[in-house]
Amino acid sequence: MRCNRSWCWALACLPALLCLLPGLALAQAPAPTPTPQRQQQLLRMLQQDCGSCHGMRLTGGLGPPIHAQAMRELPRDSIAAVIYHGRPGTPMPPWKSMLSAAEAEWLAGVLRGEEVKP
Amino acid sequence: MINTPKLWAGLATLLLAACAQTPIQGTGDLGLVVERASGSLQLLNTSTRSALGRVQGLGDLSHASLVYSRDGAYAYVFGRDGALSKLHLPSQRVVARVQQSGNSIGGAISQDGRWVVAQNYQPGGIKVFDAQDLSLVADIPAEYAPGKLSRVVGLADLPGQRFIFSLFDADEIWLADLSQPRAPRISKFSHVGHQPYDALVTPDGRHYIAGLFGEDGLAMIDLWAAEPKVQRILPGYGRGQQPLPVFKMPHLRGWAVAGRLAYLPAIGRHEVLVVDTQSWAEVARIPVAGQPVFVMAQPDGRQVWVNFAVPDYDQVQVIDTQSQRVVHAFKPGKAVLHMEFTPRGEAVWISARDSDQISVIDTRSFATLATLPAQAPSGIFFTSRAQRIGL
Numbered sequence: 001m002r003c004n005r006s007w008c009w010a011l012a013c014l015p016a017l018l019c020l021l022p023g024l025a026l027a028q029a030p031a032p033t034p035t036p037q038r039q040q041q042l043l044r045m046l047q048q049d050c051g052s053c054h055g056m057r058l059t060g061g062l063g064p065p066i067h068a069q070a071m072r073e074l075p076r077d078s079i080a081a082v083i084y085h086g087r088p089g090t091p092m093p094p095w096k097s098m099l100s101a102a103e104a105e106w107l108a109g110v111l112r113g114e115e116v117k118p
Numbered sequence: 119m120i121n122t123p124k125l126w127a128g129l130a131t132l133l134l135a136a137c138a139q140t141p142i143q144g145t146g147d148l149g150l151v152v153e154r155a156s157g158s159l160q161l162l163n164t165s166t167r168s169a170l171g172r173v174q175g176l177g178d179l180s181h182a183s184l185v186y187s188r189d190g191a192y193a194y195v196f197g198r199d200g201a202l203s204k205l206h207l208p209s210q211r212v213v214a215r216v217q218q219s220g221n222s223i224g225g226a227i228s229q230d231g232r233w234v235v236a237q238n239y240q241p242g243g244i245k246v247f248d249a250q251d252l253s254l255v256a257d258i259p260a261e262y263a264p265g266k267l268s269r270v271v272g273l274a275d276l277p278g279q280r281f282i283f284s285l286f287d288a289d290e291i292w293l294a295d296l297s298q299p300r301a302p303r304i305s306k307f308s309h310v311g312h313q314p315y316d317a318l319v320t321p322d323g324r325h326y327i328a329g330l331f332g333e334d335g336l337a338m339i340d341l342w343a344a345e346p347k348v349q350r351i352l353p354g355y356g357r358g359q360q361p362l363p364v365f366k367m368p369h370l371r372g373w374a375v376a377g378r379l380a381y382l383p384a385i386g387r388h389e390v391l392v393v394d395t396q397s398w399a400e401v402a403r404i405p406v407a408g409q410p411v412f413v414m415a416q417p418d419g420r421q422v423w424v425n426f427a428v429p430d431y432d433q434v435q436v437i438d439t440q441s442q443r444v445v446h447a448f449k450p451g452k453a454v455l456h457m458e459f460t461p462r463g464e465a466v467w468i469s470a471r472d473s474d475q476i477s478v479i480d481t482r483s484f485a486t487l488a489t490l491p492a493q494a495p496s497g498i499f500f501t502s503r504a505q506r507i508g509l
Contacts, residue, residue: 047155048453048471048494049428052366055198056154056180060221061239062269062286062315062367086363091315091331093363098429 034103042099042107053091058111062091068113079108143208145190149458149500150205151469151476152182153493159195160492161210164460164467164500167478167488171210177201183224183497186504187249188231193499194249196225196236204252207501214252218245224371226275229507233299235273235281242267244283246299255299262288272317272328272370274508276341284314284328291317291328291339291348310337310348318370319508320380320395327351329370331385334361338398351398352382352391361386366427368411371508373459376419376439383410383424390424392442402442407433412456415439416481417463425454425468434468436484446484450477455495461502469495 034042047056053063064070071079084104086094095104109115147165153172157179161170176182178199185194192213195203200219203212221240227233233255234247243259260268260283268285275281279297284290291310295303312332319326328337334356338349368383375381379401382391390413392402408430415422422437431453436446451470458467465487468477471494478488503509 044472049365051180055178055221057178057199059178059199061181061198061223062271089332091313091364091367093365095363095365097363 032102034106038103039106042103043110045098046107046110066111068111071108071111072113074112076105076108076112076114079111080105083107145207145501146461147501148190148207149467149498150184150193150195150207151467151492151495151499152179152184152497154180154182154471154496155494157197158493159193159205160495161207162467162476162490162498162500164465167490169490169492173205173210173212176203176212179496181223181496184499185225185227185234185509186499186501187227188504190501190504192249194225194227194234196222198222200238200240202234202236202247202252204249216247216252216254218247218254223271224273226273226281228275228279228281228296229277230279233279233296235275235296237270237273237283239269242269242285242287244270244273244281244294246296246302256296256302258294258302258304260285260288260292262290271315274317274319274326274371276319276326277323277507282317282319282326282339282341284310284317286313286315289314291326291337293341293346307339307346307348311335311350315367315385316370318372318374320375321373321507323507325395327370327380327382329368329382329385331364331367334385336382349398352393352400355384355389355391355400355403356387359387362388362409364409364427365429366409366411366431368409368413368427372412373415373417374413374422376415376422379439381413381415381422381437381439383413385409390422390437404437404442404444406435406437406444407447414457414459416466417459417461421445421481423457423466425457428453431455432470448484450479450486451475456497458498458500461500467498467500469498471495 054066055061058067084096086092149162150159157176158174160172177197180198193205200222202218204214206213219238222238225236234249236245246256268287271284271286273283281294291307293305311330314328315331317328324342326339335353336351338351339346380393390404394401408426410424412425424435432449435444438445450468451473453471455471456469466479476490476492
């Protein structure tokens with residue numbers, strides 16, 4: 001099969017392009033796990049900074065409850081996307097200036113109780 | 119001749135009586151700091167700049183706040199988990215405690231000190247308690263549509279046994295007259311603006327100002343007007359610019375009024391907005407280091423102190439109210455959450471959550487006068503709040 005040169009290029013580069021788009025990258029294969037030190041930082045952020053709206057025990061406040069029981073109702077990718085991109089029209093901000101897409105995904109796993117906390 | 123044994127017995131009785139009688143202890147220079155992660159409070163003394171002790175077992179104190187009885191001897195602590203505790207400062211003991219809701223973020227006390235009111239997220243509404251024993255007096259659900267309860271924010275006390283609060287989910291402000299607390303009378307203001315997130319009442323109890331999350335501007339009510347109504351102030355302060363992400367809601371409750379000017383945090387912008395409280399026109403906007411969370415005027419109104427949301431929350435900036443410029447900036451620790459002035463403002467106490475410490479700063483020289491250890495400290499509350507409207 002012959003293909004147009006530019007199309008071939010695009011197909012070959014597609015995986016790399018997808019990885020550049022964080023929202024799509026979240027749907028990709030498992031992301032690298034953050035280092036133990038970074039995990040500690042992320043957990044502290046979850047408790048303290050997310051906690052300012054969702055409560056330190058994640059039982060909710062101005063933001064909804066985000067404890068494991070509530071989070072297991074949602075797919076991990078959706079949770080990671082909300083952490084990374086925020087929810088327009090609500091006070092939930094995008095956290096992408098402070099964490100990577102992989103870290104957002106790791107946090108989503110923690111929220112769903114899938115990740116073993118260090 | 120003197121009967122020696124009888125004399126000794128008499129003296130001993132006198133001594134015992136003296137010991138049994140607790141000396142009267144003033145509370146005007148005391149305060150409490152919330153240790154949010156450990157569910158505890160530390161009792162502070164602002165004269166000796168020291169901690170006097172710790173009270174534990176208060177539940178989830180993330181975002182906890184408190185108000186004081188008018189004698190400054192009791193604190194009413196509103197926990198995130200919906201618990202309301204009454205704490206006796208001199209003895210450092212919890213004397214009453216009720217589980218009053220599922221999720222609360224604060225409360226207020228009536229002008230005469232008889233009623234304590236909690237503002238709740240879950241179930242949305244306010245509840246009125248007897249300040250003596252915390253028995254429930256009235257339950258006012260924030261039902262804005264059949265079966266729909268709004269989260270309540272920005273509760274403040276007003277003269278005349280009244281309370282005012284905002285409904286985040288309903289774009290409304292409600293005024294509750296509790297002069298007959300078992301039969302509250304509610305007046306409602308609707309379409310106040312989108313998503314009121316917090317509010318303040320000016321020190322004279324005249325103006326109620328609610329910040330809006332969902333639009334640029336603030337909602338203001340002149341409560342002295344013959345027919346109070348909502349007026350929009352600083353409308354469109356963003357001038358069409360894309361707002362920045364808001365990593366923490368600003369807190370309006372506090373001392374943001376200096377002289378005739380009010381200093382207010384712009385939401386989604388690195389600015390403090392200055393408005394004239396006579397004309398309600400914008401006077402200035404002051405660029406600051408990050409997104410303001412607390413914008414607090416010193417008791418004398420000479421300077422305004424600002425702290426910020428993550429990631430700029432290691433900094434504090436000080437605005438001179440004469441030049442409307444930032445005249446000092448410093449880093450009193452990691453994750454600065456709150457600032458509280460001593461009653462006459464010679465010092466400000468600043469909590470740094472991630473440094474596990476409180477710093478006491480001289481408001482004239484900016485020198486650090488003391489640092490005190492505290493476990494993940496957040497709100498600092500001095501008893502001088504007991505004598506102020508809206509705190």
